[in-house]
Amino acid sequence: MRYGRGPEVLRDLSFDLPRGSFQFLTGPSGAGKTSLLKLIYLAMKPSSGSISFFGQDTATLPREDLPLLRRRVGVVFQEFKLLNHLSVFDNAALPLRVTGRKRSEYAEDVAELLAWVGLGDRMDANPATLSGGEQQRVAIARAVVAQPEILIADEPTGNVDSDMAMRLLRLFVELNKLGTTIVFATHDLQLVRLLDAPVMTLSNGHLHIRPPRSQRLRPEPLESEVYVEDGPAEDEHE
Amino acid sequence: MSDRQIPPPPKGGAGALLPPDAGRDRPLFLVAAILVFLACIAALGARGAIVQAQAWTSDLETSLTIQIRPVEGRDTEADARQAAEIATEIEGIAAATAHGRDHAEALIAPWLGQDNLPDDLPLPLLVDVELNPGSAPPVEALQSALDEAGLAASVDDHARWAGAVKRAAGLARTLGISLLALLMGAAAAVIAFAARASLAARIDVIDALHLSGAEDGFIAQLFQRRFFMLGLKSGTAGALIAVIVSLLVSWGDTPADMLFFLPRWSMNPFELLMLGLAPLLSGATAALSARLAVATDLRQRW
Ligand SMILES: Nc1ncnc2c1ncn2[C@@H]1O[C@H](COP(=O)(O)OP(=O)(O)OP(=O)(O)O)[C@@H](O)[C@H]1O
Ligand SMILES: [Mg+2]
Numbered sequence: 001m002r003y004g005r006g007p008e009v010l011r012d013l014s015f016d017l018p019r020g021s022f023q024f025l026t027g028p029s030g031a032g033k034t035s036l037l038k039l040i041y042l043a044m045k046p047s048s049g050s051i052s053f054f055g056q057d058t059a060t061l062p063r064e065d066l067p068l069l070r071r072r073v074g075v076v077f078q079e080f081k082l083l084n085h086l087s088v089f090d091n092a093a094l095p096l097r098v099t100g101r102k103r104s105e106y107a108e109d110v111a112e113l114l115a116w117v118g119l120g121d122r123m124d125a126n127p128a129t130l131s132g133g134e135q136q137r138v139a140i141a142r143a144v145v146a147q148p149e150i151l152i153a154d155e156p157t158g159n160v161d162s163d164m165a166m167r168l169l170r171l172f173v174e175l176n177k178l179g180t181t182i183v184f185a186t187h188d189l190q191l192v193r194l195l196d197a198p199v200m201t202l203s204n205g206h207l208h209i210r211p212p213r214s215q216r217l218r219p220e221p222l223e224s225e226v227y228v229e230d231g232p233a234e235d236e237h238e
Numbered sequence: 239m240s241d242r243q244i245p246p247p248p249k250g251g252a253g254a255l256l257p258p259d260a261g262r263d264r265p266l267f268l269v270a271a272i273l274v275f276l277a278c279i280a281a282l283g284a285r286g287a288i289v290q291a292q293a294w295t296s297d298l299e300t301s302l303t304i305q306i307r308p309v310e311g312r313d314t315e316a317d318a319r320q321a322a323e324i325a326t327e328i329e330g331i332a333a334a335t336a337h338g339r340d341h342a343e344a345l346i347a348p349w350l351g352q353d354n355l356p357d358d359l360p361l362p363l364l365v366d367v368e369l370n371p372g373s374a375p376p377v378e379a380l381q382s383a384l385d386e387a388g389l390a391a392s393v394d395d396h397a398r399w400a401g402a403v404k405r406a407a408g409l410a411r412t413l414g415i416s417l418l419a420l421l422m423g424a425a426a427a428v429i430a431f432a433a434r435a436s437l438a439a440r441i442d443v444i445d446a447l448h449l450s451g452a453e454d455g456f457i458a459q460l461f462q463r464r465f466f467m468l469g470l471k472s473g474t475a476g477a478l479i480a481v482i483v484s485l486l487v488s489w490g491d492t493p494a495d496m497l498f499f500l501p502r503w504s505m506n507p508f509e510l511l512m513l514g515l516a517p518l519l520s521g522a523t524a525a526l527s528a529r530l531a532v533a534t535d536l537r538q539r540w
Contacts, residue, residue, distance in 0.1 A: 041449065042540060043449055043539075043540065044540060045540045063454075063537075063540075064453070064454075066540065067451045067452060067453045067454075068451065069451075070448075070449060070450070070451035071450075071451035075449060077449075081442065081445060081446050081449070082446075083257075083442065083443060083446055085253065085257035085258070086253045086255075087253055090253045094446060094447070094450050095450040095451065097255070098447055098450050098451055098452035098453075098456055099451070100456075142450075146451075
């Protein structure tokens, strides 16, 4: 994939996102993480190659069908893309509004979700007046409000301290347990180490996929070992 | 940190998806209003010219003029009176009025001056003939009756003048309509340009909506509605100013020959309809160009 006439940013890569999986995406700054995610959330067409979604090849899909696919993918953008003329509530409710649903149908759900991410008392605020971490949580609320099947998070912990980063990661793990496929881009290897999840690493436009530790290490004793290693993160969630 | 005061967003989750365009659309509003105003004036002017020309040609077509040439040894005024009597006898003629020498002198006074006319200068005299409405001008019957009576008279059916007036009216109409078309084209172009600019300034909104799975029509609708209202408002303002100007023109003291090209207010259905349609047309143009601009932008995305 390339931007305009620029150099090829991503090349020769191929991967599957199994339903219900949790994948990390790492790589140095500028490696093309955001670019790869743009392909997944259908913001950009690959210059060559194909992307299949829920068993449908997007290259052959008519344009009119793409919005419906996009609604099955929630995105936390690296730069949030919050709308400053709308309240926190309206921002979070955006994906529901574009489907034409009425406010009365979703008002409670949105309020509940905002409370869940700790913004229950900031629903009428202007996003521009929120702290970076608060904006991040609005972006997360918006990404998950329509209960997408795939959740894509581009550096969702980029603007927060490690404590908040842990809490946000926990939130994603919760969503994953509820069945959402998650792609979590970060260059924070500390976070990556907290979970036993496959890690996709981008460098020089190539993708390297590392299976979860549980599958890398030899079977017998490791189940428990991995379990133990995962333990602290899991414990803190509860 | 020099943070601007950020206005509080609408509470309760019903904020408009497109932000209010405080001030940004004012130049567009103004230009569109001016263009609609000019278009209305052009249309009213063309319409006025057509109506005026119709009135004149129908005046000319329902009358004839008999010209009595002066002949040595004859009383031209008596001949004129006789010609009027002969004319009233003829089928299709309602009335005939013989004008005396005073009338003829008054007609040529602008060229020769009031006092410079020698009393014995032979002048042709005129007889105005009014026709019954609907009947074909009996030019030949009248001419032969006059010839039989031995009068040196010729009948003029005004065909030449009526033709000239009609040509002038046709020209005014063509001019008015071309002007109207040009102005409407300019208005559409300005509005389309503004729609594009407004779109560029709102690219974040389009981005967020598009990536949230909004259909193209949904996004286009937002801009379309916004621009329809804007076009409607500026069209209304332009049409209102046109009404005021044409009222002023028809009340004011305007030389008659200028009136031909100036819009005049007459409360006829055509003008009311046109002035009523102008804002709607302006709104529709704005909505359409906004829709096209959005569609073009969205098609460049995936
Ligand atoms: N819109 C664009 N137009 C042109 N080039 C772009 C564009 N976006 C990204 N690039 C280029 O593509 C390459 C990959 O950028 P990308 O944003 O995908 O990296 P990243 O891995 O997300 O980096 P970061 O960790 O800093 O967010 C960079 O070299 C960048 O300059
Ligand atoms: Mg990035």
